[in-house]
Amino acid sequence: MDLSSHKYFTTLDYVIFALLLMASLSIGLYYAFTGGRQSTTREFLFADRSMKCLPLSLSLMATFQSAVAIIGTPAEVYANGTQYWFIGCAYILGLLIPAHIFIPLFYRLHLNSVYQYLELRFSKAVRICGTVTFIFQMVIYMGVGIYTPALALHSVTGFHLWGTILATGLVCTLYTALGGLKAVIWTDVFQTVVMFTGQLAVIIVGVQQAGGLSEVWIKVRDGGRISGIDLNPDPTVRHTFWTLGVGGVFLMLSLYGVNQAQVQRYLSSRTEREAVLSCYMVFPCLQVALMLSCVMGLVMYACYGDRSPLDQQYITSKDQMVLYFVMDMLQDLPGLPGLFVACLFSASLSTISSAFNSLATVTMVDLIKPHCSMTDARATLISKMLALSYGIICLAMAYVVHLMNSSVLQAALSIFGMVGGPLLGLFCLGIFFPCANSIGAVTGLAAGLIMAFWVGIGGFLDRMSSSVKVPPLNSTNTTTAVSDNITMTAATAIFEAANEKTSRALGLHGLYSLSYMWYSALNSFTVVLIGLIISLMTGPTKGNGVASGTVYPVVGKAQSLLQKLQKPSSCCRSPHENKIDGGKEMNVNVKEDTGTPEDRETFLPLNPVSYLEQETSV
Template identity: 85%
Template sequence: MDPAGHKYFTVIDYVIFALLLVASMAIGLYYAFTGGRQSTTREFLFADRSMKCLPLSLSLMATFQSAVAIIGTPAEVYANGTQYWFIGCSYILGLLIPAHIFIPLFYRLHLTSVYQYLELRFCKAVRICGTVTFIFQMVIYMGVGIYTPALALNAVTGFHLWGAVLATGLVCTLYTALGGLKAVVWTDVFQTVVMFTGQLAVIIVGVHQAGGLSDAWAKVRDGGHISGIDLNPDPTVRHTFWTLGVGGVFLMLSLYGVNQAQVQRYLSSRTEKEAVMSCYMVFPCLQVALMLSCLMGLVMYACYGNNSPLKQQYITSKDQMVLYFVMDMLQNFPGLPGLFVACLFSASLSTISSAFNSLATVTMVDLIKPHFSMTEARATLLSKLLALAYGIICLAMAYVVHLMNSSVLQAALSIFGMVGGPLLGLFCLGIFFPCANSIGAVTGLAAGLIMAFWVGIGGFLSRMPSSVQVLALNSTNTIPGAPENITVTAVPAVIDPARPVGLNGLYSLSYMWYSALNSSTVVLIGLIISFMTGPTKGDDVASGTVYPVMQRARSLLHKLVKPSTCCTAPPAHTDFVSTISNTLNDTNAWKNPKTEDTNLSVSYLRATEETINNSNLTFNDYSKNENVKLVVCNNSNAALCGAFKVNVTADSKVVVVGFRNLNEILPKYNGSDTLETTIVSVITTNNATERNSTSVQLSFDYAKKRIRNHEMYCVFWDENENAWSSKGCKWGGAEKPELCTCEHNSAFTILMSKTAETLPYMTELTYAGLGISIVSLVLCLIIEFLVWDTVVKSDIANFRHVALVNICLCLLFAHCGFLASADPKAISPQWCSILAVLEHFFFLAVFFWMLCLSLVLLHQMIFVFDQLRKKVFLALSITVGYVCPIICVATTYITFGGKEDEYYSKDTCWLVYRGMLKGSIFSFVIPALTIVMVNLFTLVVVIMKIVSPTVSESKARDQKDVARSMIKTIVFLSPVLGLTWLLGILVLYLDLTQKPYAQIVGYSFTLLNSLQGFLILLTNCLGEKKVFDALQKRFQSKHFLVPKGDYNLPLDAAQCSGVFLFQSKSF
């Protein structure tokens, strides 16, 4: 190959590449027009659950055998020897665990989406969190997955970049959207054959060029490229037996255990046994793929030795070695370069098509079907349109990747790798720990993602050089935090790498341990939070959602601590029970205005208990009448009495009596709270001393659901006080609202407070915070007026300050509306509705103006501060900042009819929350969450861009001046406001009866959110040196009210860093 130029493809090479695309498209068309013609969602998404082992196993292997693995693994072996081959050891446990734990559990639950499991095990909120995280992960990876091999191919061969991207993207989209999962699986089979054939051809020709098998082996051995097993336990060493063989297990589990693309294939099997067998058969397929890739690396070393094309500067990166080797060694074999390119893009097609299909599945099953009813035909059509839409999004993402520099590509692929570990930890928390609850799951996932991004980004920054030499484009680096088969095209060649001092150990951790670290974080934090908020009881865990061994272990432990109970239902005691039951038929006759209402009813209860206690009842005695039910149980046994369940710890016989209507003639608790209709009397046939020390546990079944934030009281009839008392009794809390536990036995009931729990001084705190915020916002606007001409002398500065002024104005009006609705009882329903609409609009506008500022920053980072015209910016900003909120508000208002308790709540004059994804509040939450995700990605882009300059030195110096101010504000605001958003999510689900956690979260959330204006004043005005200096000069001037200045300031893009403004009143 001519080192000075490209080796262009011949006609036959193009023909072979075209045949790959034609054959893939033909498979898709075949399954689109045969069989059931993809007429049902079952056939389109799950191949009618009729797939066999062999095609499934090849498809499972091909799904994550990406194109960069084919060019990255040989380069790794060429550069560092065969140590990487030991990752094959992780395949054993990485496939055995899914085969014997994950697959049987998911298959027996008859899932459609793997994230349905999270709702069955925890709640709908956890399911949505998992789904959104997966979509975020895969959407970013799709564009990178299709663009990266095309870019590498273009750099070495001159193959047309966008011709390759568009051809593969469109063909993949069409055959996935038309043929469904059957087409995806069978094209994977075909593409796997092409992959293996292409690699094998390169190996055979390479061995021949090296002088034969014996000569090739001798060169590799003499060059020291046959690595022995490295047992170094240091986790910071990039590749050892432990990092590859043990750390790789967690990586494999995140891919083959809980990833939707793989689970969807398991669930498409005809039987559970075939699903397990297909997982077994992946092992030899993966070993063959690993062997071929490693052999290619050894053959390259046998041909080039230490005189690599990289040293000769024929290429700019070691990962271009494979393509250079193919074009160099196979140039005299027409068609073989085309065959290898077909091999390369077969890997890309198999990965991307699986992403399309799995994304369409989770979007349809997890986000659309639960909320919109539709016919099977319409659901199938929508699934096809979703697959098509994700294909278009993939091409759009490829173009976005094209606009970004290499460090941003690294950020995108790092995000893919960082997310896999926390998702694995979330599923492990549910499957292996029956005590974990939904609050622990959500908090654990958030903690795992924070840990992943912290270590991943921190590790990347710590590895940045103190000096950087900019080389030509298209160099390639391995991604910390990404799966082992993912590499990425990158720009800089590193010289004199610097290491962090404080967190060097953590940041230097081998990327192979990232999945283990992040998943362990989710499990650990999830368990801690679960125990703090009340672990899930065994009876509340849905059947089949926990690994049976762990369930049995928990049951065994429970039996060792507390013996299991059972109860018999004896025959009737008709006379006595019938008499005391009939006595309760007419409760009005008990009430005598001339006497105390309680005397007769108390005597009735005491006489009944004494009579039963002195009766010779046996364990076979049982009676039930209209108003009274009597059950006699063994000691330490449970009595099932229809409306209640009682567990009693005693040393003798236990009699449980349930009374109806008795609540009507006994006095109220605290004079107002409502008694439960059933009163339970627990009587033990032992002496009084033992009776008072008996432990009683009751579970009531309510006719009405407990109202959120309403306290329940567990009370008993205190004979000494002649009144209800809660001494020695404890309510089960929001997690177990029907449970009542007492240290003694008597007549029990449970009741609900008529008034909701409130946080003391919350109103005063909100008023004070909003007052400070409003004053701060007014000051911000005044400061902007005073320093405008001084600081706004460039277009980019104008963009920033225009957006800041609009954010302050919108937040100011929103807070004023909040204060106007502070006393909803004094406002008419019409004004309450108007205020809710205005608050809805202005709070949304704040977020959308944040999006404008974020997008401007992203544009400047991508195009290196190229000019963006003012008119274009203002038109786009007004459209995004005001028109989009108007559309959202109008759509929500029309959808809910603007009705009271539908669109707005009469108690708050704000939007309504009725549960996860239920209520008008989510027309605010969902756009806000989307904008937060964009700001998060922008933050990553900014950091990567700042630490990796790719422009001229003079331009880079100006850019760094802006970046220093920008990164300072980002680092300050992101943790504070990111915590605010996390608290806002928790407020949605925490009940105020969950003390003290709900109080801590509620106060923190209200304090942070009501001081948003103050934070903006502090960070964007007084905290910005240029603005502060300009303000000082203005006050020193005699005419300080005239907005005039003579110095130019760069952009401070603090607001783009992800400022999250979320109003506490929404909950």
């Protein structure tokens, strides 16, 4: 790699990047010293339950629009075409289902942590298992999320690696610990604007460098980067319409349906209607973010064609391609490289700050407060210290990731996706299957996690074994080289033969080759299936044993829908009607034309669960 050809940051780029960090910190300081000054857990953890749908929707989008996605999606489109774009189809069901099932259920139960639901529906043991699994998931991702963009930036701009990690981590920790969820949400809004602006600036300049829109289209079309709909049903194919459009639904549900970082935002809204609207508004935001990332990949191909910077050995990893492209295209426009790097780190800040806040919430609400009696002021102070502590853990995890090689780094990213599937299956088991009991829930979660790590790690090792290559002979020491190569060849042959024989004998080769987009679906179904079997074996939960409002009446809803289809006039019935929930009849007083979903089409009781009121005053 010719380092002399590199263009590094100018003074203006450094100024723009520093302004981003200072602006994010200023928002945190503003909310730390205004309003209620984050003096209560209600304000610190739930933004005083006063947020509107627009900032919520932008925050929901920014939470998982990480720097890994911003630098990974364009590189994927550059290398393999626009097939990945079809994941946008998964956004439809992936957001409609949470909007109409998960959000109303969680909101009407007046939860503070999504894992409180697991205790209401099953038992305290299930709640603790779910909480610990979530903490494990997010702690791993925090280190990866902050290290990956820092490493790529260090490789192509000359930024000091640990200086970048410390600056990002400390700024993010401070504004989260000082300003609470309200600061996190509003910095997400600011950072989303920066993200879109930075990506759009790079695309515009890249199109000009490539010769205009028509020239970009001709180059990507002739280069075969415009993909049609691949309807291949083979689940081992990495990206098809089915893996992205169907398998992606389960990934979206695990992120936007049951993840604490997202549910906490729903619960911070003023009304249930605002929460549902924010979920609807995430859809266009995600589509715009996906479009910008994919278009950037196409523009990159139009500029470089098949002469990839990776093939030319200007970079050492495809994750560095986007930043190399930015520094190459914008080298004569001081300030714009700094703007895009600000865009990249905006994504990183929004993701990490959301992780800090959600981890502090579940630790306080699920692990500390149920066992310790304390004042609200003391609980708020401990919550702030927890957010600060998780920030330090994030930096420690970044160091651990630094000790790993790139393949292990990819494995760590896969673990984040794999853990979300079992958690989704656990919530689906409780919400849709009234007969499930706590023994089945714990066993199902354990089975789902075992399946996740078995398939994920097994597939990773299977791919590694297939890529083992014999090193070339060392001409400086022929005798030793020949001996080493013979030994290596024999060992590799034995290992590959044994691995292939075992995999084929057990029928595991196809399972290990499963597309990563199906991991969440496979793990979710494993939890539900094993959970139901164990529940039936140990004695299913009876209708009167299910807490009111914790089960979605699938059968009742289906019957109601059929009746409406058969008798269209039935939609004009009186709003005062009896509905069945868990075998019990309850009266639901529905007001006319209030404009709030909680007063229309209610399937849960509107009275809060008294146990939750006793547990916390938030």
